[in-house]
Amino acid sequence: MRVLLIEDDDRVAGPLAEGLSRFGFTVDLARTGAEGLAAGESDMVLLDLGLPDMDGLEVCRALRMRSQVPIIMITARSDEVDRVLGLEIGADDYVSKPFGVRELIARIRAVTRRAQAPLVAPGPAPSPQAGGHGVQRIGPLTIDRRTRQVCLHGAPIALAPKEYDLLVCLADDPGAVCTRQHILDTVWQPNYFGPTKTLDVHIAALRRKLGDSSWIDTLRGVGFRLQAPAAQDAEPAWHGPARDVR
Template identity: 35%
Template sequence: MSKILIVEDDGDIAELERDYLEASGFDTLIAHDGRKGLSLALGGGFDLVILDLMLPGEDGLSVCRSIRERSGIPVIMVTARSEDIDVIRGLGIGANDYVTKPFSPSVLVARVKACLAAAERAGSASTAAVETNESQASDLVFGDVRICTASHTVSVAGSEVTLTNREYELLLFLAQRPDTVLSRQALYERVWGEDAVGDGATVTVHVNRLREKLEHDPAHPVLIQTVRGADYILRSEAGK
């Protein structure tokens, strides 16, 4: 049974989230302030954290940043503000996904399941890599960007870069289909899962994060380019 940490200062919302999650078979624990939530998250034993943006003691962005510095546990940010800057800042420090209040509890449960499934896939891929003979593994190389599918790592000009599970999955999906134009919605459905609930903005944020980590000039990308304003393509000739 997966265990979910809910960090939410609004008691009614926290109880509602807990009721729906436990009805779906999850074990839950609630923390009502940022410092307590951070302590519990770093203490181990949880499979995912649902983290409110506005918290007493320490805000959600700060808590998320501290979690990500020491743990790869999936984090879903919850915000009452719909401005894109909050979403982008939240995902930019390592949140895996987000929901905006007011939200349907069933949507939150769907997001939790999708994040846990992605983490499980990443863990399975990592285990398989250890068991695979490295000589049988083939790297994907685009200019000075190298994706080692055996070790689940990515490097730029020989220096390894740190990607979240979702960033790696998105990059790998694009890299396995070079020179193919893919819509944001198609990428979301294929990378986040067919039953995932969300929108193309999530893909845009993750693509921008990949550009910041992989491109020499993120403002003028040569590897992952935008097509027709909303679609993406990974260029096989990047850097050549």
């Protein structure tokens, strides 16, 4: 696996690159955000948030706009908001300094497994709500799992990778309740150790993009449920011709 390490601190970058190399990884080192953005293709990006020329969150956003490469943030920041924001704009995981190489490798392997997992697991025939060729329809919402494209009333919706994965997780059984733990295990990774608040952040972002908060119900202490809002799912009622009632 070719790993792009974007880290300006040689005290961290040197031992980390050496440790990853011992486990068979090929490491390309970039010491600034600009170098990282100009680097060639890689299978994984390890991104320090404290870079000398630009904020690591900006680098993460720029990388995600052009690529689906897995990104793991490396941060010494203690503020949970920074970590949640990084996950929201497209990072797949994070590790907090100081950390061990074995922990990082475990996270790399976990993120890689998720990235290589099939979008649609083999199973029974599609439900009546699903169209052919991996296209699912829930009221006016259409999810094309081949292209990872989502449309609402025929108009495409731009979703971040984790927002799309979250929507697909909820759409696997529309109307059924997905527990918080099931969502974290499916959308992030089993035994996810990051802040659970990131799930609420992604739910809020997904609701905003769907344009109606009633698309996703919250069952406090349990989880969430996806269903088309009644007003959008129902056909307009027909009351027949008007009559003059005297």
